[in-house]
Amino acid sequence: MNQIQLDSELIEQVIAQDRKAQFQLFELTKRMVYSLAFRMLDDEDMAHDVLQDTYVQVFQQIRNLKHPEALTSWMRTIAARNAIRKGKKQFQFERLDQVEETGEDQFEAWFDGELLDQAIRSLPPGARAIFMLVAVEGYPHQEAAKLLGVSESTSKSQLSYAKKLLKTRIKTLLQA
Missing domain, CATH: 1.10.1740.10 (RNA polymerase sigma factor, region 2, helix turn helix motif)
Known part of the structure; x- marks a missing residue:
């Protein structure tokens, strides 16, 4: 940024x-x-x-x-x-062992900032908070976890989850 x-x-x-x-x-x-x-x-x-x-x-x-x-x-x-x-009350973290995995990780398509912003805002609150702190703002997982009151491993898994959801949601928005 x-x-x-x-x-x-x-x-x-x-x-x-x-x-x-x-x-x-x-x-x-x-x-x-x-x-x-x-x-x-x-x-x-x-x-x-x-x-x-x-x-x-x-x-x-x-x-x-x-x-x-x-x-x-x-x-x-x-x-x-x-x-x-x-x-704080809105940031709830989904248990990732209960979330279905999709095998597709490839993402090759053009999209603009508005589409990305829409996809980020559609993330679950906890995953969105981790994504914003770590991927956008550049906080290390340890600091983001401390700020949100979760473990470092939760921060890492929520970031991975957020990225996967973003790929899926952007594909869906591109097809709309």
Whole structure:
């Protein structure tokens, strides 16, 4: 995913609690934060709540940020944790020993981002959360598991499950 480049002057102004700079930071990064929250939660209202909670935390804690150049990564981490906190009850993990295996693993077709987004949002909540954290956001399984309160092996198996479901769902959407 593209990293948003913020100049050091803007970051310094945000740290100094300059309201115009805070609004500018919000405008530059709101899509990134909302997108992460929405894809994890698949709920607009909850994603907006996460967006708001994230910026409240960012503006309250930005003075403690040791590496200002890592601001957007730090914001993504806050957003992911807020989404997990908000959707904790929704993230249930399916027992994979009860899920049918399909022998087909080949996937060769063209699709766009909207189709992929639709397929991701159709994943079961737990698999979707793991997929977003590990495959999209780049968290290691150990950290994703800790954030979600599951074992590392559950994280790994849920990611594998999510990928298999995505292949199936994208094929289905392409045929529609």
